[in-house]
Amino acid sequence: MTEANGTTELPKTCKAGVVVNEGPDFTVAVEDVPVPTPGPNDLLIKLNATGICYSDIHYMLNDLPMGSMSSYGVRSPGHEGAGVVVALGSNVTTWKVGDRAGIKPVYDCCFACELCWSGRESYCDAAPQIGLNFPGSYQQYVLSPARYTQRIPDGVDDFVAGPIMCSGSTIYCSLKEAGLRAGSWAVFPGAGGGVGHMGVQIAKAMGMRVVGIDGGEEKRELCMKLGCEAFVDFTKVEDVAAEVVRICDGKGAHGVFVTASSAPAYASAPGMLRISGKIMCIGIPPIGTAFAGADPLLLIGKNLTFSGTKVGSLLDTARALEFAARGQLKPIYEVFPVAKLPEAVAKLRSGKVAGRLVVDFNA
Numbered sequence: 001m002t003e004a005n006g007t008t009e010l011p012k013t014c015k016a017g018v019v020v021n022e023g024p025d026f027t028v029a030v031e032d033v034p035v036p037t038p039g040p041n042d043l044l045i046k047l048n049a050t051g052i053c054y055s056d057i058h059y060m061l062n063d064l065p066m067g068s069m070s071s072y073g074v075r076s077p078g079h080e081g082a083g084v085v086v087a088l089g090s091n092v093t094t095w096k097v098g099d100r101a102g103i104k105p106v107y108d109c110c111f112a113c114e115l116c117w118s119g120r121e122s123y124c125d126a127a128p129q130i131g132l133n134f135p136g137s138y139q140q141y142v143l144s145p146a147r148y149t150q151r152i153p154d155g156v157d158d159f160v161a162g163p164i165m166c167s168g169s170t171i172y173c174s175l176k177e178a179g180l181r182a183g184s185w186a187v188f189p190g191a192g193g194g195v196g197h198m199g200v201q202i203a204k205a206m207g208m209r210v211v212g213i214d215g216g217e218e219k220r221e222l223c224m225k226l227g228c229e230a231f232v233d234f235t236k237v238e239d240v241a242a243e244v245v246r247i248c249d250g251k252g253a254h255g256v257f258v259t260a261s262s263a264p265a266y267a268s269a270p271g272m273l274r275i276s277g278k279i280m281c282i283g284i285p286p287i288g289t290a291f292a293g294a295d296p297l298l299l300i301g302k303n304l305t306f307s308g309t310k311v312g313s314l315l316d317t318a319r320a321l322e323f324a325a326r327g328q329l330k331p332i333y334e335v336f337p338v339a340k341l342p343e344a345v346a347k348l349r350s351g352k353v354a355g356r357l358v359v360d361f362n363a
């Protein structure tokens with residue numbers, strides 16, 4: 001390894017979870033792959049942990065309108081990595097070997113367009129995705145452009161930082177953009193899932209009154225423990241929207257943050273809102289399987305707003321990590337050793353995960 005300004009001896013190969021048979025019947029295998037060499041402006045990061053995000057499964061299924069992993073020559077998805085810098089490109093002056101670093105969904109951006117100038121760089125036209133356009137955090141040693149790599153603050157361990165890189169940052173961004181005030185009702189369809197359970201905590205820390213919607217006792221317990229004032233179990237309650245309205249002063253919620261990705265979750269959301277309420281779309285359904293909207297009469301009569309949040313910015317991710325450093329955001333996760341990465345993906349795909357799954361590269 002040339003440019004490694006530190007002295008650590010780097011291995012030639014590392015473990016990586018790779019997709020096999022990309023498409024509806026994909027599986028994941030763990031293989032030894034070459035450790036990449038950083039370009040002049042890159043960091044080489046040795047990951048200790050990676051979260052498993054449902055977007056990874058979308059990329060492996062190839063069910064989003066974004067081009068396939070294989071068309072970019074990428075076999076490892078993943079965008080929730082946390083670890084340490086082990087080598088620097090020759091131009092890099094702002095990082096040093098040993099610094100803690102995180103991998104988030106956006107790989108880099110142009111820093112020269114109005115989106116980048118206004119803190120919305122995750123929507124930049126020149127913003128490729130790691131784990132789709134570039135090898136992702138299922139690979140233990142990954143490259144990341146130094147200028148767009150996330151620093152991980154003290155007091156946030158790698159298992160906590162990983163899931164915040166995508167889920168925590170995205171839901172923080174969505175809460176910020178929704179503009180709800182302290183005391184407002186924030187409702188989370190999918191509250192017990194990877195994104196939702198972090199939204200519940202951040203909304204609570206922002207002073208909002210939180211209602212969780214999800215299915216089953218395990219999700220109920222998690223949601224109530226994390227600060228929901230009420231929980232609606234969609235497997236038991238027939239009219240979920242009516243129940244939410246009843247809970248929220250009989251008027252409805254100020255904001256509904258749809259972190260679930262199912263058609264029923266999106267279909268029922270407008271009926272939960274009070275006048276001037278906001279629907280924030282976050283959960284990603286396979287293309288053509290869900291619809292966010294309502295009869296125009298409802299939007300007109302209630303002054304409703306629909307918006308969507310893709311992923312957080314560099315600043316949003318830093319803010320979300322600060323919630324964790326202060327103890328207000330604690331991702332709930334189950335750890336899998338790297339050899340069991342395929343089982344972790346299969347478990348998430350089954351939809352039976354409360355909180356997040358995180359892979360330990362050192363186990």
Ligand SMILES: [Zn+2]
Binds near residue numbers: 166
């Ligand atoms: Zn993600």
Ligand SMILES: [Zn+2]
Binds near residue numbers: 109
């Ligand atoms: Zn840009």
